[in-house]
Amino acid sequence: MNLAGAPGAPVGPGAPRQARAPRPGAARRRQRARRRGGAATALSAVGLPLLGAVADELDGPGVGLLFTVGSVLGTAAAALLCGRAGRWWVVTAAPVVVLLTASGVEYLAHPGNYQGKNLGTGALRWVVGAFPVMAAAVAVALAVVAVRAVPARRRPAPERRPTGRTAAPAGRGRRG
Numbered sequence: 682m683n684l685a686g687a688p689g690a691p692v693g694p695g696a697p698r699q700a701r702a703p704r705p706g707a708a709r710r711r712q713r714a715r716r717r718g719g720a721a722t723a724l725s726a727v728g729l730p731l732l733g734a735v736a737d738e739l740d741g742p743g744v745g746l747l748f749t750v751g752s753v754l755g756t757a758a759a760a761l762l763c764g765r766a767g768r769w770w771v772v773t774a775a776p777v778v779v780l781l782t783a784s785g786v787e788y789l790a791h792p793g794n795y796q797g798k799n800l801g802t803g804a805l806r807w808v809v810g811a812f813p814v815m816a817a818a819v820a821v822a823l824a825v826v827a828v829r830a831v832p833a834r835r836r837p838a839p840e841r842r843p844t845g846r847t848a849a850p851a852g853r854g855r856r857g
Contacts, residue, residue, distance in 0.1 A: 722762040726771060727778055729755030734786040742791065744783050744810045749817065752779050756818040760825035768829075772822045776815035783811040 733751020
């Protein structure tokens with residue numbers, strides 16, 4: 682038996698490396714961590730705007746400061762909590778969540794005001810009133826994603842091991 686662990690297996694720099702066996706339960710732990718992060722992300726993205734909208738509705742009709750703060754903070758928290766693949770979803774879902782929350786709370790608080798022709802007028806009012814909040818939420822989400830992406834690009838590249846080949850002379854390619 683040699684150093685590679687198998688009888689007659691090649692040893693040296695050109696020998697194939699054997700992969701380590703994964704630790705028991707590692708995949709399951711990663712999957713649970715991903716699920717937990719997804720629930721916290723969704724709760725912050727939807728819960729904080731909803732809480733702000735309800736608080737604003739108790740204060741008076743329409744979109745107000747509490748809804749704006751809740752939406753922006755919820756989107757920022759979701760962008761911080763999400764994984765790399767979830768960044769796209771947080772940024773694109775922010776306007777939809779803001780509009781549905783603002784219109785849903787307003788409609789549920791005053792259903793008699795939005796019957797028949799008044800529903801179209803109310804929907805237009807909801808879009809116009811929620812647009813600045815949507816823009817602020819998307820801007821904050823993009824800023825958080827950009828700030829999170831910078832350290833990932835600044836990580837030093839892993840040190841390359843020598844391959845045994847010499848570098849090509851300066852100014853020329855390998856083939857002449």
